[in-house]
Every structure is written in C-alpha cells, then in structure tokens.
Amino acid sequence: MTNLAIAANGLRKSYGDKVVLDGIDLTVPVGTIFSLLGPNGAGKTTAVQILSTLIPADGGEVQVAGFDLARKPDDVRGAIGVTGQYSAVDKLLTGEENLLLMADLKHLSRGDGKRRAAELLDRFDLVDAARKPAATYSGGMQRRLDLAMTLVGDPRLIFLDEPTTGLDPRSRRSMWQIVRELVASGVTIFLTTQYLEEADELADRIALLDHGRLIAEGTAEELKRRIPGGHIELTFADAHLLDAAHHLLGAGITDPEALTLQVPSDGGVPAIRELLNLLDERSIDIAEMNVHTPDLDDVFLTLTGQQKVEATR
Amino acid sequence: MSTLSLAMRDNSTMIRRQLKRLLRYPSMTVQLVATPVIILIVFVYVFGGTLGEGLGGGGRDAYVNYVVPGILLMAVATAATGTAVMVASDMTEGIIARFRTMRISRASVLTGHVVGSVIQQLLGMAAVIGIAFALGFRPNATAVEWLAAAGLLTLFVVAVTWLAVALGLRSPTPEAASNAPMPLILLPFLGSGFVPTDSMPTVLRWFAEYQPFTPVMETVRGLLLGTPIGNSGAIATAWCAGVAVISYLWAKNIFNKA
Known part of the structure; x- marks a missing residue:
C-alpha cells in the first residue's frame, strides 16, 4: 500500500x-x-x-x-x-x-x-x-x-x-x-x-x-x-452524399436539414483516419468535419444534472 | 527548544509584526496624541480658569495640575477604540486564518496586538505629559513616585488594551468594533478626572467614586502632585489586575473558538 x-x-x-x-x-x-x-x-x-x-x-x-x-x-x-x-x-x-x-x-x-x-x-x-x-x-x-x-x-x-x-x-x-x-x-x-x-x-x-x-x-x-458523447460530425454538400455516407457507415444520426451526420467515435486519430479512408474509397466528399471529444465539462454537467434530477424526485 | 521558549519566540515575532504595522500606519498614533492634547487645551484654556477657582483657588494653573491624570486615562480609553478596530479588521484578513493553520502559540497573535498597543500608548502618554508641561503642568513627584505612577498607568493600559482586544474580537465588523469601547471614553468625566466627585449629585457621585477609573486617577494624582491617596492605590491595582486577567481569558477564549 x-x-x-x-x-x-x-x-x-x-x-x-x-x-x-x-x-x-x-x-x-x-x-x-x-x-x-x-x-x-x-x-x-x-x-x-x-x-x-x-x-x-x-x-x-x-x-x-x-x-x-x-x-x-x-x-x-x-x-x-x-x-x-x-x-x-x-x-x-x-x-x-x-x-x-x-x-x-x-x-x-x-x-x-x-x-x-x-x-x-x-x-x-x-x-x-x-x-x-x-x-x-x-x-x-x-x-x-x-x-x-x-x-x-x-x-x-x-x-x-x-x-x-x-x-x-x-x-x-x-x-x-x-x-x-x-x-x-x-x-x-x-x-x-x-x-x-x-x-x-x-x-x-x-x-x-x-x-x-x-x-x-x-x-x-x-x-x-464514463460519459458518452464523443463523436465526429460530418457535413455534406447535398442530401445525396449524406445518405450515401449514412448507408456506407451504417451508423450515426443524420440531420437532413443541416446535412450533417454524427458518427459515434472516441475522436482518436486512428478512428478519424479509418473513417476518412472509407469515405474516400467511395469518393464521398466531405464539406466540413468536427471532432467532439468529451471533456470534463460534459462529465460535470451530466453528473451534477443527474444529481439534481434525483434530488427533485 | 521547549514549548515555553517557542511560545516566547512566537510572542516576540508577533510583537515585531505589530510594531511594524503601527509604523506603517502612523495616522493612528498621531490621533492617539492629538485627541487628548486638544481636550487638554480646551479644558485648560476654555474651562480652566473657572474650574480652577472651584478647586479652592489657584485658577488655571491649579486646574492644569488637576486635569492631567484624567486626560491621560482618557487617552488610554481613546486608544482602546483604535486597538479594537485594528484587532477586528485584522481578524477579517486571510493572514489570521494562515496563523491558525500553523503550529504556533495561538495567544501570540493577541499578545502581539496588546504589546504593540501598550508600547504605542506609553509613548503617546509621554508626549501628552511633555505637552502638559509646556502648558504649565508642575508635578512635585520624586523619581520613585514617577516610577510608581508609570507602573500603575502601564498596568492600567495593559488592562484596558486586553479589554479592547476582547471587544474587537467579539465585534462582527471593524465598524462595530469602533463603538464597543465608546463608554470607556466617558468614564474619566463620570469620575474624578475633570472635577472632584464631591461636587456631583448623589447618584452620580456614588457611581463616580466606585467606578474603576477614579481610584486610578486619584492614585496617579496623589503620586505626581502629593494629594492624599488613601486606599485608592490598592483598589486601583486590584481593578486593573482583575480587568486584565478576565479580559485576557475572555479574548483567548473567543480567539480559540472562532
């Protein structure tokens, strides 16, 4: 000890x-x-x-x-x-x-x-x-x-x-x-x-x-x-590309209005590289990309939020 | 080093801290001398001629001699306000919390305040006596009598200062601390400080004769000017020692609890 x-x-x-x-x-x-x-x-x-x-x-x-x-x-x-x-x-x-x-x-x-x-x-x-x-x-x-x-x-x-x-x-x-x-x-x-x-x-x-x-x-x-919420957000030029990407990856949440796809990920470099290679092979162009890794803010807000909900019950 | 010698070292450290602070903040010391000197001048030159006649003749010259012990005690009472404020504002500073988390003698924080204030006040008193001389104060005391008077006044200052420290510790804010010792400033007036007590109405006279400032003033007056002292000396010493001990224990108790 x-x-x-x-x-x-x-x-x-x-x-x-x-x-x-x-x-x-x-x-x-x-x-x-x-x-x-x-x-x-x-x-x-x-x-x-x-x-x-x-x-x-x-x-x-x-x-x-x-x-x-x-x-x-x-x-x-x-x-x-x-x-x-x-x-x-x-x-x-x-x-x-x-x-x-x-x-x-x-x-x-x-x-x-x-x-x-x-x-x-x-x-x-x-x-x-x-x-x-x-x-x-x-x-x-x-x-x-x-x-x-x-x-x-x-x-x-x-x-x-x-x-x-x-x-x-x-x-x-x-x-x-x-x-x-x-x-x-x-x-x-x-x-x-x-x-x-x-x-x-x-x-x-x-x-x-x-x-x-x-x-x-x-x-x-x-x-x-402990906190979920790490993801990569991809934005596409049109709905066609968005659907193609969604179909290809078979995961994620699409937002047809904003033309974005949120793919769950730990946000690490290998994961990003794999994702980009996959899209590249099918020639699906990405207009914009954002990586969101969970930070302590997420942890804190999630945990204290839960506490408050429990307390008010 | 033993616990006792470590405590002594902490005391001397805290006394040095307080003396440095007093030097950095001289307006307090100036006020300490200025207030009693102004009262002295007002009483000698404004009221002195008439009051002196009431003492049994002698006019202004007789009144200077009569009033100086009362002025000295009033100076101490005024200084008590300053000490209480200083202690109360010190307690709001983070440095006191720091002292509490250190392995030091806790009472040394208070002892520093008391010894610093006592030294400041004794110097202030010497200045007031010097100015009184210039205004015609003519004591006839021997060296031994001067020493005895200085001893009693020091004891009195120690007692009032510990009381002021306790009052300062008890006050929630420095503003409140400035009011707490206020009644002390009135005591020289409600005693034999400015006029003899036998000229007062019965109830007031009774209070004036039995309150602690009167025997101290009577003893100092007797030692410096040769008026009769009677048992005032013993009563004065007992009052001062009692107030000092009780206030010390009270202050220490408040400081340890907070």
Whole structure:
C-alpha cells in the first residue's frame, strides 16, 4: 500500500440544518495532485478548512500527513501549508517582511530565514517588489507571495483553495507551472477548483463534489470515459452524399436539414483516419468535419444534472 | 527548544509584526496624541480658569495640575477604540486564518496586538505629559513616585488594551468594533478626572467614586502632585489586575473558538 497524505472516512460537517459535507471519503497518495472539483457552495472550502485544522469536523475518521486530525492538530499543522482563495498575506508588511515573518513562525534561524526568503523571492519573481508593501501588489503577485509564504516551512502537504480564482490567464499559467514543479519535488497537493480545465491540466485524481457529496472520482481520463458523447460530425454538400455516407457507415444520426451526420467515435486519430479512408474509397466528399471529444465539462454537467434530477424526485 | 521558549519566540515575532504595522500606519498614533492634547487645551484654556477657582483657588494653573491624570486615562480609553478596530479588521484578513493553520502559540497573535498597543500608548502618554508641561503642568513627584505612577498607568493600559482586544474580537465588523469601547471614553468625566466627585449629585457621585477609573486617577494624582491617596492605590491595582486577567481569558477564549 502506498503512503497516504490524506485519508478521510465519512467526513461530515453541518451548520445547523444545513449539511455542508455529507460523509465524504478521500484518499490522497503522497506525491500526487488531488483535485476537489465543484461549483460554488459545493463544500470545497469547508473541506479544506477541516483538513487544514481551521474548523473541527462533526464526524468521520481523518488522517492528515499521518496524524489524526482530531487528536493531533498541532502535528498536522507542522506538516501542512495552506494557500486560501483570499490572499493570506499581511498587506501592511512588505513581501520580504511577510516571508521573514513566516520564517520566524516556522522557527528557522535568522540566517536560514533570510536565505529562504531571498530564494523564494527569486523563484516567485518578486525580487523587484520585495521592499514594497503587499497592499501595492497586483492580484497575481499577491497570490505568488501567498504561495511563497506557504512554502517557507517546506510543507509536505499543501492545500490550494481555488489558487487561480480571479487571476488573468497568464498568471494562471504561471501558477500551474509552479504547482507542477512542487509536485516534481515530492510535495502532495490538495487542490480545489471550480475550473474543469485546471483540474484536467494538473490533477492526478479528481473528485467531483456537489451538494456535500462526492458524485464521482477518478483520473480525468476515467471520468471522461464514463460519459458518452464523443463523436465526429460530418457535413455534406447535398442530401445525396449524406445518405450515401449514412448507408456506407451504417451508423450515426443524420440531420437532413443541416446535412450533417454524427458518427459515434472516441475522436482518436486512428478512428478519424479509418473513417476518412472509407469515405474516400467511395469518393464521398466531405464539406466540413468536427471532432467532439468529451471533456470534463460534459462529465460535470451530466453528473451534477443527474444529481439534481434525483434530488427533485 | 521547549514549548515555553517557542511560545516566547512566537510572542516576540508577533510583537515585531505589530510594531511594524503601527509604523506603517502612523495616522493612528498621531490621533492617539492629538485627541487628548486638544481636550487638554480646551479644558485648560476654555474651562480652566473657572474650574480652577472651584478647586479652592489657584485658577488655571491649579486646574492644569488637576486635569492631567484624567486626560491621560482618557487617552488610554481613546486608544482602546483604535486597538479594537485594528484587532477586528485584522481578524477579517486571510493572514489570521494562515496563523491558525500553523503550529504556533495561538495567544501570540493577541499578545502581539496588546504589546504593540501598550508600547504605542506609553509613548503617546509621554508626549501628552511633555505637552502638559509646556502648558504649565508642575508635578512635585520624586523619581520613585514617577516610577510608581508609570507602573500603575502601564498596568492600567495593559488592562484596558486586553479589554479592547476582547471587544474587537467579539465585534462582527471593524465598524462595530469602533463603538464597543465608546463608554470607556466617558468614564474619566463620570469620575474624578475633570472635577472632584464631591461636587456631583448623589447618584452620580456614588457611581463616580466606585467606578474603576477614579481610584486610578486619584492614585496617579496623589503620586505626581502629593494629594492624599488613601486606599485608592490598592483598589486601583486590584481593578486593573482583575480587568486584565478576565479580559485576557475572555479574548483567548473567543480567539480559540472562532
């Protein structure tokens, strides 16, 4: 069995009558990126707050970084780092002072603290802004400083709660690059996001959270495979060609008005080549072709849609 | 390192954080000195001549001496508002959530606020006393009496500041926090701060004599100017120590629960 950075069993939390987490199970192996994906209000932030010792759970057995969350919260705190969706930097202090503050709180020696701060300022491209108050930083810079502060103590497990929400595409890409480098160095990442693209790009495993329940879990590929809907859409110049193609392939759905034929397919190159060769042999010309592969959007919409239908029954 | 020395290190880290923040935000400190100085000038030059005669003669010169302890306590009460606001707005920042997820002494966050504010206020008080000198304040205290007065005032500042921190933590917003310590500003007036309590109507006099600010003002006045202290010193110390301990426990409790 591999070592687990997080092992949660039946994690529950409610505020009054409102059930926020309805008994969720999580297993996150060391050195991987795990993404908790869900719409706003699904309970992602609550899950991070519980796992990072900010608020207590109502029930469930949880081990974080090898320590029991309820009994040894201080040992958990020693092993984790948290970067939330609202920047956790002291805006009145400069970037450098914020990093040195973290170094002091992690009980590094003065020399080590200074070295670590300098190293992180350099790595996160904050050297020029090091002596300016964090209040003057752009959103992307504050988020980078935030993550740099989390890294001061070399945490083994890092919680990133919607790390790129509100960032421009460029800052988002640079954040992704940083996350990949961290995992390459052996750190475990627990990432929450509402962006399917982000989970797809980064995560080894993805769990879909909706209304406090995990509705699906697996790799991005596994999740996509659960959803039908991959197809190739062929458009023809006239109805004659459309019928010929439909007859030849013996499958698919035709739309005589739009002159299109939807052929079920995984959208892979061999499948496309085979299809085109077949049509070519019979000299059936294609006016236009579109390949639609299922993405996490399809997965997400399908699964959360089903959930909602069940709930209203 | 032991748990205790780690906690001490966290305390000193948080105190340095708070002092840096106060330096970055000097308008708060300026206001801390300006407000009591303006009240002092108004009371000495506007009301001082008449009030001084009521003290048993001496006019404005006698009144400067009488009013300074009350002004000092009012300065502390004013500063409490600032501290409560600062704590309440700090609590809305993500950095506090970060501190909570770190293996540090939790009380150090609050201790940083208290020690920072106390240092700020003691410096502010020294400035107010300096300006009072320029306006004619002439204490006749010995070095030991000055030290005793400084000691009691420090204890008082610590007590009021812990109370302000607790009030700030309890407030849902920084705006609400600015109202919570308001009644404290009235206490020097409803005590022996600006006029002797025996000139007040019975009910008010009863309140004025038994509320905590009066023994502190009486003791400071006695130490600096030689008026009789009686048992005020012991009562003042007991009040300050009691308020400090209860407020500390209250603040810590609120912070740990949130």
